[in-house]
Amino acid sequence: MKNSGHFVLLSVLLSAPLLPTTALAAAKTGDCPAVKVAFTASDLLGSTTNSMALVNLPEASVAFSQKGNKAACVVVEFFANSIEAPGELLGVQALLDGAPMFPNVVVFSSDSDENANGNGSAARAFSWVSSAAPGAHVVQIVYASQNGTPVTINKHTTLVLHR
Numbered sequence: 615m616k617n618s619g620h621f622v623l624l625s626v627l628l629s630a631p632l633l634p635t636t637a638l639a640a641a642k643t644g645d646c647p648a649v650k651v652a653f654t655a656s657d658l659l660g661s662t663t664n665s666m667a668l669v670n671l672p673e674a675s676v677a678f679s680q681k682g683n684k685a686a687c688v689v690v691e692f693f694a695n696s697i698e699a700p701g702e703l704l705g706v707q708a709l710l711d712g713a714p715m716f717p718n719v720v721v722f723s724s725d726s727d728e729n730a731n732g733n734g735s736a737a738r739a740f741s742w743v744s745s746a747a748p749g750a751h752v753v754q755i756v757y758a759s760q761n762g763t764p765v766t767i768n769k770h771t772t773l774v775l776h777r
Contacts, residue, residue: 642716642743646687646775652678655771662766664759668707668719671767674755676774685747686777690715692755693739694770696723703760704767708742711751715742722757746776 656673663669680686690708698704706722708715723738753774759765 644687644743646689646743650678650681650776652676652774652776653772657769659768660766661768662764663757664762664764666759666762668705668756668758671706671755671757671770674770674772676753676772677750678753678774678776679750680746680748680776682748682777685745688715688744688746688751688753689775690742690744690753690755691739691773691775692741692770693737693773694722695737695768696766697768698723698759698765699763701761702763702765704765705758705760706740706767707756708772709754709756710744710746712754713744715744715753717742719758721760751776 654673654676658673661672674692676690680688688710690710692706692708694706696704703724704722705719707719720740722740753772755770755772757765757767
């Protein structure tokens with residue numbers, strides 16, 4: 615199976631809760647010579663999952679070609695309209711070629727429909743960073759429900775800033 619090592623790594627990562635239970639990693643800093651933007655924008659409504667394991671968000675994959683003669687940074691920006699049930703957490707992660715980008719899974723939104731009337735949908739955003747060698751790559755946004763109740767991402771845009 616192609617990339618089976620990534621699947622093992624992901625299954626280990628996915629078995630962990632969305633909220634950190636240990637000390638947080640140190641911040642990463644740096645300069646990026648990003649000069650190109652690849653993107654996907656979706657008007658899709660109702661991308662819902664109750665999976666507690668990260669699953670691909672439909673229409674949230676971006677293919678790009680990293681230029682240059684050495685590895686350079688990649689920045690992913692994700693913007694979406696989302697909603698989840700009272701007490702629920704929606705986790706989101708960016709994967710570069712199947713590997714988690716930094717930082718790891720984030721709580722993208724939580725308890726946005728606190729009174730269960732279906733009116734808590736709101737726009738949110740987050741960014742991730744990584745490094746990629748020259749060549750073809752794919753970024754995929756994945757998402758999950760912390761407690762197994764439905765979480766929904768509606769319209770969304772994924773930007774990949776790269777060399």
